[in-house]
Amino acid sequence: MRVERICFNLNPGALMSRTPFGSGLLLAVTALALPAALVAQRPGGPGGQQQPRIDTTLYVRTTPPSNPVIQKMWAEGMERSQVMTLAQVLLDSIGPRLTNTDRFDAGQEWLVHMYGKWGVPAQRQQYGTWEKWERGISHVDLVFPRIRSLEGMMLGWSPSTMGPVEADVVTLPDLETPEQFAEWMKTARGKVVLTSPPNPSCRMPSQYTEFGTEGAAERIQRERAEASSAWRARTLLGGNPNEWPKTAGVTAIFTTNWSQYPGVNKVFGTPKQQVPTFDISCEDYNLLFRLASNNQSPRVRVQGASRSMGEQPVHNVIATIKGSEKPNEYIVLSAHYDSWDGASGATDNGTGTLTMLEAARILKTIYPNPKRTIIVGHWGGEEQGLNGSRAFVEDNPEIVARVHAGFNQDNGTGRIVNGGPGPFVGGQEAWLRYLRELPAELTGGFRLGGLSGPAGGGTDHAAFQCAKSPVYGTGGVSWDYSRSTWHTNRDTYDKVVPEDLKHNATMIAMLVYMADQDSELLSREVITKLGERDVTYSCPKATRRTQDSSR
Numbered sequence: 001m002r003v004e005r006i007c008f009n010l011n012p013g014a015l016m017s018r019t020p021f022g023s024g025l026l027l028a029v030t031a032l033a034l035p036a037a038l039v040a041q042r043p044g045g046p047g048g049q050q051q052p053r054i055d056t057t058l059y060v061r062t063t064p065p066s067n068p069v070i071q072k073m074w075a076e077g078m079e080r081s082q083v084m085t086l087a088q089v090l091l092d093s094i095g096p097r098l099t100n101t102d103r104f105d106a107g108q109e110w111l112v113h114m115y116g117k118w119g120v121p122a123q124r125q126q127y128g129t130w131e132k133w134e135r136g137i138s139h140v141d142l143v144f145p146r147i148r149s150l151e152g153m154m155l156g157w158s159p160s161t162m163g164p165v166e167a168d169v170v171t172l173p174d175l176e177t178p179e180q181f182a183e184w185m186k187t188a189r190g191k192v193v194l195t196s197p198p199n200p201s202c203r204m205p206s207q208y209t210e211f212g213t214e215g216a217a218e219r220i221q222r223e224r225a226e227a228s229s230a231w232r233a234r235t236l237l238g239g240n241p242n243e244w245p246k247t248a249g250v251t252a253i254f255t256t257n258w259s260q261y262p263g264v265n266k267v268f269g270t271p272k273q274q275v276p277t278f279d280i281s282c283e284d285y286n287l288l289f290r291l292a293s294n295n296q297s298p299r300v301r302v303q304g305a306s307r308s309m310g311e312q313p314v315h316n317v318i319a320t321i322k323g324s325e326k327p328n329e330y331i332v333l334s335a336h337y338d339s340w341d342g343a344s345g346a347t348d349n350g351t352g353t354l355t356m357l358e359a360a361r362i363l364k365t366i367y368p369n370p371k372r373t374i375i376v377g378h379w380g381g382e383e384q385g386l387n388g389s390r391a392f393v394e395d396n397p398e399i400v401a402r403v404h405a406g407f408n409q410d411n412g413t414g415r416i417v418n419g420g421p422g423p424f425v426g427g428q429e430a431w432l433r434y435l436r437e438l439p440a441e442l443t444g445g446f447r448l449g450g451l452s453g454p455a456g457g458g459t460d461h462a463a464f465q466c467a468k469s470p471v472y473g474t475g476g477v478s479w480d481y482s483r484s485t486w487h488t489n490r491d492t493y494d495k496v497v498p499e500d501l502k503h504n505a506t507m508i509a510m511l512v513y514m515a516d517q518d519s520e521l522l523s524r525e526v527i528t529k530l531g532e533r534d535v536t537y538s539c540p541k542a543t544r545r546t547q548d549s550s551r
């Protein structure tokens with residue numbers, strides 16, 4: 001187990017010469033090859049439970065690539081990369097891309113414009129309607145018992161406060177019956193209500209383990225568990241949290257969704273919010289909570305500006321490089337384009353979007369006349385349930401049935417280090433064919449998984465796999481994605497790792513090129529058993545309008 005983990009985390013770059021296709025590969029290959037007994041079962045990953053990974057010596061080259069197209073793609077992607085220039089525009093100037101906001105539209109127009117500049121036809125394709133919403137200024141200040149500007153912002157799709165308002169801050173009360181709660185609601189009119197449990201500490205839990213006295217880490221853990229179970233009892237008394245605040249006439253709701261790093265919160269939203277709702281940093285939320293709980297009468301001035309324009313058309317962006325020999329067979333580049341909007345959506349999924357955009361640029365530059373049609377899907381509405389990709393699959397059965405291969409990326413900025421055939425019986429051989437031609441700089445750290453069930457729904461390749469269409473998931477090194485940037489208020493341009501993003505765009509372009517060299521359309525044959533377990537295939541329907549969504 002330990003060996004497996006060490007090998008998995010090996011940075012091939014550290015072992016290899018930095019010159020393209022240089023020496024030093026033997027060292028990397030020797031270090032990375034695992035004895036068969038140590039090949040690990042990997043739960044999770046792109047396709048859930050899987051068969052053992054494949055021996056790396058079957059696909060990691062020991063010589064530089066000989067294919068001239070691969071050599072040119074390396075030079076285009078690694079030496080003439082445009083991806084960080086594109087990233088700066090998308091993440092800084094356009095910003096976050098919450099589904100069907102003004103920023104979402106601006107980014108889609110920019111994508112279509114960039115493809116146009118490169119001579120790649122691209123268009124916005126409507127897949128439904130969604131609430132059109134614009135974020136304005138969020139500002140929260142403590143004005144009593146002392147002055148302090150608080151770190152907080154409105155959640156996505158929140159209604160406006162209609163200018164700055166002052167209000168007392170109270171916590172959700174500790175009561176016993178719904179009747180008592182109904183009485184309390186009368187006192188909540190015009191107030192700001194704290195509806196999340198407080199955190200006993202906004203230090204990273206690992207610091208308590210490292211620096212605390214004996215038992216301190218356990219104490220914090222226990223207090224956190226007790227606080228959240230006591231809080232659950234309080235929230236249940238009020239019934240539907242989307243309903244009672246509106247009925248009570250509260251001024252605003254304050255929540256906190258701490259991500260276990262100081263200063264890092266997850267900021268979501270729901271179109272069902274009926275009163276202005278703010279995420280407040282762990283530290284400032286706790287401050288308000290302690291002041292309120294100790295009868296020190298906290299009062300805030302709060303402003304949250306926003307504009308809702310009701311249900312409006314919502315789109316995917318689809319770019320197409322037409323096939324010259326087999327225009328009715330398809331290779332799909334897939335990444336969701338939408339994001340949450342606590343920051344810039346840099347690693348979720350700005351980096352996936354940029355990977356596919358730059359890969360398309362590399363392909364158009366080096367391999368402008370593919371045999372098959374290349375489709376780039378920049379999906380909307382992934383964060384509300386893979387809606388853009390599921391709708392595309394429902395609306396384009398003739399394409400879906402003739403996808404030869406596809407690659408999806410959606411797990412942060414990290415360089416791609418795993419992928420696999422999913423449930424496609426011929427997929428493993430296909431991956432091996434493709435990987436064998438790629439430079440070891442790109443494949444040395446890559447672990448090819450075995451067959452697995454179809455992806456469950458975490459990201460967009462699930463929308464294709466359930467329809468038996470071979471779009472594969474890819475996974476990257478984590479950069480502590482789940483706590484530091486995923487859906488957080490710190491998911492910004494600076495978190496993008498340029499080396500890894502270049503690596504990914506170049507690798508995807510090469511995989512697409514290699515897939516296009518296959519002579520036959522990959523068979524649709526999928527596994528129906530995984531060990532003892534039956535494997536079944538059915539696609540949930542896309543949610544195509546706001547009122548049908550709970551997210």
Ligand SMILES: [Zn+2]
Pocket residue numbers: 336348349382410459
């Ligand atoms: Zn994502």
